[in-house]
Amino acid sequence: MNEIPAELGGGNAVLLLLAFFLILAVFLGVKIVPQSQKYVVERFGRLQSVLGPGINFIVPFLDRVRHKVSILERQLPTASQDAITSDNVLVQVETSVFYRILEPEKTVYRIRDVDAAIATTVAGIVRAGIGEMELDEVQSNRQQLISQIKQQVADAVDDWGIEVTRAEILDVNLDAATREAMLQQLNAERARRAQVTEAEGQRRAVELAADAELYAAQKEAEARRITADAEAYATEVVAKAIKENGIEAAQYQVALKQVEALTAVGAGEGKQTVILPAHAIDAFGDAFKLLKGKS
Numbered sequence: 001m002n003e004i005p006a007e008l009g010g011g012n013a014v015l016l017l018l019a020f021f022l023i024l025a026v027f028l029g030v031k032i033v034p035q036s037q038k039y040v041v042e043r044f045g046r047l048q049s050v051l052g053p054g055i056n057f058i059v060p061f062l063d064r065v066r067h068k069v070s071i072l073e074r075q076l077p078t079a080s081q082d083a084i085t086s087d088n089v090l091v092q093v094e095t096s097v098f099y100r101i102l103e104p105e106k107t108v109y110r111i112r113d114v115d116a117a118i119a120t121t122v123a124g125i126v127r128a129g130i131g132e133m134e135l136d137e138v139q140s141n142r143q144q145l146i147s148q149i150k151q152q153v154a155d156a157v158d159d160w161g162i163e164v165t166r167a168e169i170l171d172v173n174l175d176a177a178t179r180e181a182m183l184q185q186l187n188a189e190r191a192r193r194a195q196v197t198e199a200e201g202q203r204r205a206v207e208l209a210a211d212a213e214l215y216a217a218q219k220e221a222e223a224r225r226i227t228a229d230a231e232a233y234a235t236e237v238v239a240k241a242i243k244e245n246g247i248e249a250a251q252y253q254v255a256l257k258q259v260e261a262l263t264a265v266g267a268g269e270g271k272q273t274v275i276l277p278a279h280a281i282d283a284f285g286d287a288f289k290l291l292k293g294k295s
Helices: 003-029 104-110 114-131 135-140 142-156 176-245 247-266 278-294
Strands: 030-033 037-043 046-051 054-057 063-070 079-084 090-101 162-174
Touching: 003 030, 030 037, 037 104, 046 063, 046 104, 063 104, 079 114, 090 114, 114 142, 114 162, 135 142, 135 162, 142 162
Parallel strands: none
Antiparallel strands: 030 054, 037 046, 037 063, 079 090, 090 162
């Protein structure tokens, strides 16, 4: 009777061990990978596979998850490095790089410290890029320099299974002496522009004054032409009257003008005595005769 319970106890122990082995095999063979990660699986120290997000199955006891790599976008700490432009100006450039891991099997087996490697690569590319530009070009062509840095960094880290998503130049700092020189240059440029503007204003004023004088001269010439046309017309009318009425019409006009002139002299203020030439009386007489003849 004692042997039967012993056999049952041994059988239960085997079943328990078998159940435990099955549970452990399932636990080791089923891997649930989060959406933001990838798992690198090794078999006897060699790369076996890369598990993507979701439920994955591996061979228990043979395969082992060696690396859990985040595929989220990462930002390197802001780095500052010195660079010398082509016109020998020392600048301090602050950069920031964003990247993400696309192929973790390359990242974990080809590079030890990804962040340090990328930072060193960026520093070298920034120095080389700024060394080919003058200071003014660095300030004005920053977007072009950023695109150049991003492309060169992407090419350099391609073997590491990394994608550079963004590269930024946060600031370009100058030393105090260079800033003072640039400020003086800026003030000189502003003064030059002010002088140019003033000179252009003076030139414009002279041009406008000349145009005004030319306009006045043209109007005066037009007025003289109109006066001359009027005098010519009056002369033509007198000549026509002389032709039609004879010399008496001309004598009448002359005598009438003489009478009007003598009347104007006599009407002047403060003139109590008017001395007339001897022929003035004859002019009055001729005018009265012609008037009488006209009537």
